[in-house]
Amino acid sequence: MRPTIRGVVVLTIAGAATAIGVQFGQRGVAAIAAPLFVAVVGAAVQLSLRGLPSVERSPLRRDFVGESQSLTLTADGSGIARLTDRRAEGIGGTATARCSLPSTVSFDVPYERRGEFQLGPVDVTLTDTFGLVVTSGTVEATDSVLVFPPVSHLGGADAFVRTLTADAEERETFDRLREYTPTDSLRDIHWKSSAKRDGLLVTEFDDDSGDRELLVAAQSTDGNGDAMAAAAATVAVGALRSGFTVELSTPSQRVPAGFGERHRSRLLEALARTDAGQCECEADADLLVNATDDGVTVRVDDRTEAFDELTVSHENPLFSGVDS
DSSP: OEEOHHHHHHHHHHHHHHHHHHHHOOHHHHHHHHHHHHHHHHHHHHHHHHOSOOEEEOOOOOEETTOEEEEEEEEEEEEEEEEEEEEOGGGTOOEEEEEEEEEEEEEEEEOOSOEEEEEEEEEEEEEOTTSOEEEEEEEOOOEEEEEEOOOOBOOSTTHHHHHSSTTTTTOOOEEEEEEOOTTSOGGGBOHHHHTTSSSOEEEEEOOOOTTOEEEEEEEEOTTOHHHHHHHHHHHHHHHHHTTOEEEEEOSSOEEEEEOHHHHHHHHHHHHHHOOSBOOTTGGGOSEEEEEETTEEEEEETTEEEEHHHHOSBSSOSSOSSOOO
């Protein structure tokens, strides 16, 4: 605890008034010093008895890179406080707010990198109401949040089957013609039939993928873990949306086969936490995501595709947020 600049000025005035009063016998001047000393001492006693405020933080929802969430810190007590929330650079870094207690302050937390990040503790600087004395300390209001890698859009639900399954080149069983949508591949447009109509028509094929299981493996060289995780997340989500059961293998974890939203969350959790490195089951993988300094590729049997050429857009095909 120490006096603020204002407190130092008040003490200086009080000291000067006392000295002048003693030296020149000016009791009226000396009398000015007493209430000033009392004010500073009273402020110090007040802060000492009150102590640092307790701080509660709202939980942050897990979400994807590129999204943001609102965080609130609620502090009790009285006085003027500066709250500094220590946070990692991947979620915006340290943020500070000044408020009059009791108060609730809000921060916008940008999700800039994938991974698991710690929030807090909170550094508190507390000043009395008149700004004469200041004290500081740390409040252990901590939490953590998981940020998922970004997921890109591969196209419609059948786009995955057409481009990223082993039999994509041989599957020729015709089902029907339907109207073209922006997510359809241009190679599926039936130009002869479209010429007879005002709009484009695309060919749909029978899909026998519903009962199939895929092992998606991901690996990368050093420094390319984030690109690996983003591509693997896109491929895994695309496979689930197309009705596949998905098993995932990364350099540091393996997620057993499963399906549905809960399994999707488990896959994204693993990809949020995985490190760069080589995958042990590379040879057994149905789809292998490989990220190097030269870019990201996806291997299916003997075919290797550039990941960027498989995506329609970087817009996340999932709803905002992921179920716990």
